[in-house]
Amino acid sequence: MDIVLHAVGGYDEVGRNMTCLEIGDEAVIIDMGLYLDRYVPLQDDEEKLTYQKLVQEDAIPNDGSISHLRKKIKAIILSHAHLDHIGAVRWMASRYNCPILSTPYTIEILKKMKQNKSFELKNKLITINPNSTYRISKNIGVEFIHVTHSIIQASMVNISLPQGNILYSLDYKFDNHPIVGSKTNKKRLKQLAKENVIALILDSTNAEEEKKTFSESVAKEMLRDVLLGMETEGHAIIVTTFASHIARLKSIFDMGKQLGREIVFVGRSLNDYIGAAEKLKFVNFSKNAEMIKSTFGAKKKLKEMHENREKYMIVATGGQGEPNATMSKMVNGEIPFTILPEDFIVFACGVIPTPTIQANRKILEHKLHNRKARMLKDIHVSGHASREDLRDLIKIVSPDIIIPAHGNMQKLASAATLASEMGYRLGKDVYLLQNGQNVTIE
Ligand SMILES: [Zn+2]
Known part of the structure; x- marks a missing residue:
């Protein structure tokens, strides 16, 4: 059973995140976000915005590259409630005949969005608690592993397959003293390593920052x-x-x-x-x-x-x-x-x-x-892992391959360089993808 990762959005920019995993004759989508930089200037005419217009303006992911998979999609999984991860649901989700899965807070935000903007959402909404799993099909399970980020109930999404796990780590940080909610579930991540992580989709936003992101x-x-x-x-x-x-x-x-x-x-x-x-x-x-x-x-x-x-x-x-x-x-x-x-x-x-x-x-x-x-200004700490946190995550889960995401080429390349420092080889077990490209995971 071949696994193909399709980089749909967020591999050329910080925004409009969307990844599709094709697993044999099934597939799942993870995240469906807005590119705020392109969306904000269009907002004055918000009521008139259509899917076509937003794709054309690069404000939402261009899912043309996975249009042949439309009937295979079994679920849309949302990692957390930031707009660069869920903001495109409004225009795109109904194109797919499948449920939307996420944690209670994210689902609650989706419902509010739907109320405020009064758009149609045909998909069934399924709520899954942090650190819980859900079976999508015989071969595909999903687990929402709790992480700290700059929003509550953020998760790393783990897709469990008969061959092993595919871990999607957008977005996280290792906050040892969070103000609301609990720490990143490192215990589960450590366990996951023993269950074999085939691929890690890595949050590259702060890959160039040579530090640990503070609490x-x-x-x-x-x-x-x-x-x-x-x-x-x-x-x-x-x-x-x-x-x-x-x-x-x-x-x-x-x-x-x-x-x-x-x-x-x-x-x-x-x-x-x-x-x-x-x-x-x-x-x-x-x-x-x-x-x-x-x-x-x-x-x-x-x-x-x-x-x-x-x-x-x-x-x-x-x-x-x-x-x-x-x-x-x-x-x-x-x-x-x-x-x-x-x-x-x-x-x-x-x-x-x-x-x-x-x-x-x-x-x-x-x-x-x-x-x-x-x-x-800058009374702030980031919600994204920096280079040394990324190194820790790679050490903890020790994935077979790494696919940097959530950034432009420079940020992705920086994450790839980190991986190569750690013994991974570009094109062999680290893949730099751009929007619209895909890679078959052996
Ligand atoms: Zn986020």
Whole structure:
């Protein structure tokens, strides 16, 4: 029974992740993501976007390379709820007559997306708990191995076959002191090595970073240093981060409490991700904080915050400079809360390393400079494994072959170089693939 790995998306860029594993006369898809860099500029016309248009603009994976497999696909498996892994489900999943499998949080986010955007999703949604398995067919099993990342209930997806295992490691880090949830299930990964890992699909995002990615606890201490240690009195504090980063939001929330400020979360996506996390009892912010879904309907509250800015800590969306998010609206004076000189703008996030997003963020920073705000950038640790964490994962699972993914050629090549340092040989047991290519796994 031949196994063929099809690199559909995310092998030329950081985004639109999608991998297809063809196993004899069956196949599964892992992840179906957006390329945010290409998607964000199209968002103004969101209602008009079609599958064809998005493929043409490279905003979603081009699944033309696996169109001959359409009838073989038995499942769409989602590793975690980040948009670069699930954001294309809206336009693509119904093209496949199979269920979608993922952990409860990811399924909850999908349901919210469906509600908000009112799109049709024909696929059955199947919820599988972290560290649990599910049998897709006689020959194919799937296991969601819990990992730490920058979103809750992220998993490495292990596809178990009669020949052995194929481990998909996008996205993970080895956080020894997570803020929410438990550590990466290393015990299971060690066991897996004994059960034979045929192939490892490796997260190459930070393969060039020669370090270990620090724990989320480090980000918490950075936040503490800034928020509790600086001369913030009399000024607004606005913290921005990824809406999906529940652990980071918890640290921000805790600091706001210690400061004695009223905490207000502003933005639709923050409300969605927090709502899903509260439903699953990971956090309980809304009991002690105000949630503003839309700035449009909250003019009175925004005005009151503008006038009594020293009493509030605002948590806002838009740290990547997204033109439609709260941060941009504030700095552009489009809502009744504007930024004044010496207000604190805390970027509890990095910048996604793609051209449009980097440019948007630069524009936002420029406008903040013009308003004479105090900027605290990079109060952040990554959710992705760095080079030395990648080395640890390779050591732990000792795969027969390695296929770098989640990056452009430079990042994938860097992961391949690491593998070659560890005795793997390019073209023999390390494969560099680009979108649309495939490799037969012996
Ligand atoms: Zn992710």
